[in-house]
Every structure is written in structure tokens, then in C-alpha cells.
Amino acid sequence: MAYLYDSENIFAKILRGEIPNATVLETDHTLAFRDITPQAPDHVLVIPKGPYVNFDHFAMNASDAEILDFNRTIGTLCKMLKVQPGEGGNGYRLIANSGEAAIQEVPHMHMHILAGRPLGRMLNPA
């Protein structure tokens, strides 16, 4: 089944400037902004500007330039947030909830960057 992108999702509205956001970094292909309900002192959402529903949709369909830009932007954000473990930071977690099992709420591909407190183990028991 092909993915259908809902252009009325909240992140599409943010990208069109219809809803305000606290931008941390913007590039040609990528936007990063603060999560409205932060789960950690640093909680940044990183989204491609293209119409991708989730991580695998993005990874399989985005251009090389989009994928490179997205990943490089995450690296830049880790530096900006001073969370790089090799550079004196305390580390971070990346999460890309995709689909029902992961309880993805917004159907536009996004990576959470979480940092600024101990984050516990990877998953809670089911």
C-alpha cells in the first residue's frame, strides 16, 4: 500500500507558516523546532520539508540531498545544543516514531532529539 500524505497535518501547517513554531534551525530541506510539550529540557523536532509520512517513507523516497541535509542538520543541532558526548556533552536520544505500534501522532516524518536529563532505558515494559 502506498503512503498517502495528509497535507493538513500540523507539521505541514507549520511548514506553510500557518502555525507558529520556535525554530532552532532551518536549512534548504529541513526545519528544526522545539516540541510544544517537551519531555526533556532539550526536546527538538527535526522534520524534512518534503511530504514524507514517516521514517521509511523518507528513507526510501527522499533525494540524496534531502537525506544528507536532514542527517547533517541533526549533527549540527547536537553541536548547537552542546549534547555531543565526545565533546563534553551528556548525550542525547533520537526517536522517529513511525506508525501505529510506535504511537506516531503527527503523520509527517520527524525525529525527536531529547537531551538535558538522564533519559532512562530505551523502552518501558509493554
Ligand code: 5GP
Ligand atoms: P509523535 O508522537 O508523532 O512522535 O510526536 C509528535 C510530537 O509533536 C509530540 O511530541 C507533540 O508534543 C508535538 N507537537 C504536536 N503538535 C505540535 C505543535 O503544534 N507544535 C509543536 N512545536 N509540537 C507539536
